[in-house]
Amino acid sequence: MLQVRDLRKSYSGIEVVRGVQFSVAAGECYGLLGPNGAGKTTTLRCCLGLTASDAGTIRLAGLPVPGAARAARARTGVCPQFDNLDPDFTVAENLIVYGRYFGIPKRIMVERLPRLLEFAGLEDKAGARLDTLSGGMKRRLTLARALVNDPQIVFLDEPTTGLDPQARHLIWNRLKSLTSSGRTLILTTHFMDEAERLCDRVGIMDRGNLIAEDTPRQLIRSRIEPHVVEVYGEGVHDWARAAARRHAQRVEMTGETAFCYCLDPAPLLESLQERGALRALSRAANLEDVFIKLTGRDIRD
Amino acid sequence: MIERLGLRFLYVVDRNFLVWRKLVIASLVGNMADPMIYLVGLGFGLGSFMPPIAGMRYINFLAAGMLCYSAMNSATFEALYSAFSRLKIQRTWEGILHAPMTAADVVVGEWVWAALKATLSGAAMLLAMYLLGIVHGLRPLAVMPVVLLIGLSFASLGLVTTAIANSYDFFIFYFTLLITPMMFVSGVFYPRNALPVAVQRIAAVLPLAHGADLARGLTLGLPMAHPLTDLMVLGGYAVGGLALAIRLIGRRLLK
Numbered sequence: 001m002l003q004v005r006d007l008r009k010s011y012s013g014i015e016v017v018r019g020v021q022f023s024v025a026a027g028e029c030y031g032l033l034g035p036n037g038a039g040k041t042t043t044l045r046c047c048l049g050l051t052a053s054d055a056g057t058i059r060l061a062g063l064p065v066p067g068a069a070r071a072a073r074a075r076t077g078v079c080p081q082f083d084n085l086d087p088d089f090t091v092a093e094n095l096i097v098y099g100r101y102f103g104i105p106k107r108i109m110v111e112r113l114p115r116l117l118e119f120a121g122l123e124d125k126a127g128a129r130l131d132t133l134s135g136g137m138k139r140r141l142t143l144a145r146a147l148v149n150d151p152q153i154v155f156l157d158e159p160t161t162g163l164d165p166q167a168r169h170l171i172w173n174r175l176k177s178l179t180s181s182g183r184t185l186i187l188t189t190h191f192m193d194e195a196e197r198l199c200d201r202v203g204i205m206d207r208g209n210l211i212a213e214d215t216p217r218q219l220i221r222s223r224i225e226p227h228v229v230e231v232y233g234e235g236v237h238d239w240a241r242a243a244a245r246r247h248a249q250r251v252e253m254t255g256e257t258a259f260c261y262c263l264d265p266a267p268l269l270e271s272l273q274e275r276g277a278l279r280a281l282s283r284a285a286n287l288e289d290v291f292i293k294l295t296g297r298d299i300r301d
Numbered sequence: 302m303i304e305r306l307g308l309r310f311l312y313v314v315d316r317n318f319l320v321w322r323k324l325v326i327a328s329l330v331g332n333m334a335d336p337m338i339y340l341v342g343l344g345f346g347l348g349s350f351m352p353p354i355a356g357m358r359y360i361n362f363l364a365a366g367m368l369c370y371s372a373m374n375s376a377t378f379e380a381l382y383s384a385f386s387r388l389k390i391q392r393t394w395e396g397i398l399h400a401p402m403t404a405a406d407v408v409v410g411e412w413v414w415a416a417l418k419a420t421l422s423g424a425a426m427l428l429a430m431y432l433l434g435i436v437h438g439l440r441p442l443a444v445m446p447v448v449l450l451i452g453l454s455f456a457s458l459g460l461v462t463t464a465i466a467n468s469y470d471f472f473i474f475y476f477t478l479l480i481t482p483m484m485f486v487s488g489v490f491y492p493r494n495a496l497p498v499a500v501q502r503i504a505a506v507l508p509l510a511h512g513a514d515l516a517r518g519l520t521l522g523l524p525m526a527h528p529l530t531d532l533m534v535l536g537g538y539a540v541g542g543l544a545l546a547i548r549l550i551g552r553r554l555l556k
Contacts, residue, residue: 011556050398050555070401078399084392088320097319100312101400103304149400 001026001153001184002047007056009042017042017053018208024201026152029175029185031195034205035295040188041081043205044155047186048073061153074102077146077154081161081188083138085130091117091141092126099148109148119174120144136167143174154178156187160194172198192288202287206295216287223290225249225261229268232257233278247271254297261285309402313410314417316393317383321418331378332418333425336371340364340429343490354492355523361435365520366489368426368444369451369512376419376452377480380459381472384411388463394554404551412456412543419452420445427520436520444519450535451512457542458508464549488513508538 002024009017017039024030032040045051047058049069058065061075086094095116099109117123120140125133133141139159146154159175160168175198179185189195195202196216203213212219220226229248231239240258244251247268248260262268265282272280303311321328344360351359387393394407427444430436462475486500487493487509493501504510511531518525525531 048399052555070403073399074401080392080395080399082392082395084396086316086320086393086396087391088323093319097316098396098400100315101309101397101402103309103401146399 003059005057007046008054010054016208020210022203022210024184024186026184027182028200029179029198031199031202032188033195033202038205039208040205044157075151077151079143079146079156079159081157085138085142087130090127090129091122095145095148098145102149116144136163153184158188192291196287204294211294219290220285224285224293225263226285227262227265228283228285228289229260229265230257230281231278235277309406310410313407314414317414332375332422336367336426337429340367361521364430364435365517366513368423369509369516370489371426372419372423372448372451373455373509375422376415376455377459379415379418380456381463384463385466398554404554405547408547408550415456416449416452420449423448441520444516447515454508454535454538457539457546460546461542464546464553483507483509508535511535
C-alpha cells in the first residue's frame with residue numbers, strides 16, 4: 001500500500017528526514033513514533049505529495065508520489081492533527097462538501113451519509129452546528145470525513161491528542177473497526193500505549209532517521225530488559241548511585257525516580273525490603289521504555 | 302466531467318457559495334447597502350453644493366465611481382479577511398488539499414469567488430442607478446463584464462497580500478497604504494484632472510482608475526479615451542496577480 005525508499009528532506013540546510021525507508025502492507029496498521037521534530041509529520045506530508053522531497057521514491061496506493069499524487073490522494077483518507085472542519089457547516093454538510101472535493105456527487109454522498117454518521121457515532125447530530133460538538137465528537141467527525149471516498153489507506157496524524165480517556169477509547173475502537181474491515185492505517189502518535197494497542201508494526205523515528213522497526217512485542221523483547229522497577233522516595237539518589245546497579249542491568253534517574261531495568265526483578269525488590277523509606281513499582285517493560293531507551297530522556301522542543 | 306476539464310476549482314467556489322447562502326443577509330447588507338448609503342449620502346448631500354461635472358449631476362458622476370469602488374471593496378474583503386481565515390484560522394485550504402485538489406485549484410476557486418461577490422455588489426449598484434434614474438435602457442448593462450474584471454484584478458491583489466500575511470493586522474497596511482489612497486486618486490469621487498499631474502501618473506498605473514473610466518463610459522455614455530489600455534491594465538493585474546498568488550500560496554501550503 002505504501003513504499004517509501006531513501007526519503008530525504010531539508011529545510012534551509014537542515015536535513016529533517018535523512019534517508020527514511022519503510023513499507024506498509026495492505027491491511028496493516030503501521031505506527032510512526034518519535035519525539036517532536038523527529039520528522040514524522042514531514043514524512044507523512046511527503047507520502048501525500050503535500051511536501052516535495054529532496055530525494056527518494058514513494059509509492060502510495062500503487063501510484064508514484066509526487067508524480068501521481070492527485071490520483072493517489074483520491075484513494076487515500078487523511079485525518080489531520082489539527083481540526084480543520086468547516087465551522088460554517090453542519091455535521092452532514094461537512095461530509096457532503098468534503099465528498100465534493102473528491103468529485104463525489106451530492107446524491108451519492110447523501111446515500112453514504114447514514115453509514116458515515118453511524119461510524120462517527122453522530123447519528124442524531126446530522127444537522128448540528130459544529131460549535132455544539134465536543135472535542136471527541138469533532139475528532140470522530142474528522143475521522144468519518146477521511147472516509148468519504150471509501151479509501152483503502154488512511155493516514156492519521158496524532159488521532160487522539162487532546163482527547164479525554166473516554167473519547168480516546170472510542171477513537172481506538174473506531175480505528176480497530178477500520179483495520180478489521182481490511183483498510184491500511186498509518187498513524188503517528190506520542191502515546192506508546194496507543195501504538196502498542198493498535199499497531200501491527202511500529203517504526204521509531206529520531207532526528208530524521210528511522211532507528212527501529214518491528215512489531216511492538218518484538219521491539220520490547222529484543223530492545224530492552226523485560227522488567228522495570230521504578231523506585232522513589234527519600235534517599236533514592238544515594239541508593240541509585242550506591243546500590244541499585246548490583247541488581248539491575250541499567251539504572252536511569254529522572255527527577256525523583258530511579259528506573260531500574262532488570263532481567264529478574266526479585267533480587268532488587270528483596271534488597272529494597274531493608275530500605276523502608278523507598279517505595280517501588282515493579283512492572284513489565286513496555287513500548288514506552290523502548291522508546292525512551294532509543295530516543296533518550298531529553299526534552300525536544 | 303469537471304475533473305476532466307480541469308474545473309475542480311468550481312468545488313471551492315461551490316463551498317464558498319454554500320457558506321455565503323447561510324449568511325446571506327449580513328453579506329448583502331455589508332456588500333451592497335454600505336456603498337449605496339455612501340452614494341445617496343454623498344450624492345445628494347455633497348452633491349447639492351457641487352457644480353455639474355462633465356455636464357451631469359454630481360450624483361451621476363459619483364454613482365459610476367461607486368460602482369467600481371463597491372466591486373473593489375467586495376473582492377478585497379473576500380480575498381483578504383475571508384480567504385485568510387480559510388487559510389490560517391480555519392485551515393479550510395489545508396483540509397481541501399488532503400483531497401485530490403491542488404493549491405492552484407484552491408487559489409483559482411477563491412479568485413473566481415471573490416470576483417463573483419464583486420460582480421454582485423456592482424450589480425446592486427447598477428440597480429440603484431436604474432432606480433435613481435441615473436441610467437436607462439440596456440446599454441449600461443455592458444458595464445457588468447468590466448465589473449467582473451475589476452473584481453478579478455482586486456481578488457488577485459488581495460490573494461497575493463493574503464499569501465504573505467501572518468495576521469489580520471497586516472491587512473491594515475494594504476488598506477491604508479494602497480486601497481484608500483487608490484480610491485482618492487482614481488477618480489471615484491471627483492475627476493482625476495483635478496489632481497496634480499504627478500498623482501495622475503500614479504493613478505494611471507493602478508487598476509481602479511481604468512475601471513472607473515470604463516464604467517463612466519459604459520454607464521453614462523462619457524467618451525472613453527483609451528478603453529483597450531484600460532482593459533489591458535485590469536487584465537494584467539488580474540492574470541499577473543493570480544499567477545503570483547498561486548505561486549506564493551502554493552509555497553506556503555506545500556512547504
